[in-house]
Amino acid sequence: MKRTVKGTKVEVRELLKEKGVKPTVHRVEIIEYLSESYAHPSADEIYDHFVKEKKLPVLSRATVYNTLRALASAGLVKVIITPDAIRYDFVSHNHHHFYCTKCKKIYDVELDVELPNITNIDGHEVQNVQLTLVGICSNCLK
Template identity: 40%
Template sequence: MKVNFESLIDELKNKKIRLSHQRLKVLEYLTTNYNHPTADQIYNGLHDEVPTLSKTTVYNTLSSLLDAGLIRAINIEDNEVRYDINTHDHGHFKCESCKNIYDFNIDIDLFEADQLSGFEINDKNVFFKGTCRSCIADGKE
């Protein structure tokens, strides 16, 4: 999925989110790294380029982007929040060997949950875990 960085900047402006250099770098990182990074990975990936960047700024920026609906937070492991620039409904596969997370297309609305009739559903996620093709080919099963 290719994300239009300029349209994201326009959306930030429309939502009255101040455009600082550090915020733009975090957003740029998310649009160019489709590996569903954690906040720490974003911080470590940008710190050399933006030495004034703090972890607090990364977390605050991610919070603003989440509130604006420009990214999604995904929890595949109990204590691991990752961030996804793709806000459309899709599934995730986490390789238990290399720890990479892959997107896949799925019609989430096909899943029926009759037991939830009358409930308000705010988010839908589909997660699979296993071994990716690359790790299988490399014998890392």
């Protein structure tokens, strides 16, 4: 399963432009990081990664949150809501998630399940429908 964005910063910039997102340095770096990560990091974990790696010397938490919001609005990043945090995943293909209640990890799972196309319910506008299975992963069961 290929997750990474096509590979070069130029191609990432083009992808962002196609989706109507201005390709800033922060946005390019964050989307590349998400496309290479299977960890489904939270915004704080993304921020910590770049601070630790010293890749983006002028980076604030607000920039990370704003970037993630812009990428999610453009359909490039999926927001995963779990009991412990809001996490993010690069949208590489249609897949679902498994959340382990013990180690708090999220795993990509391939299921042949169609999600309902719900746009509103009880007067509420539905913006996202997601399937996250919750349980204990095989590693924690050992």
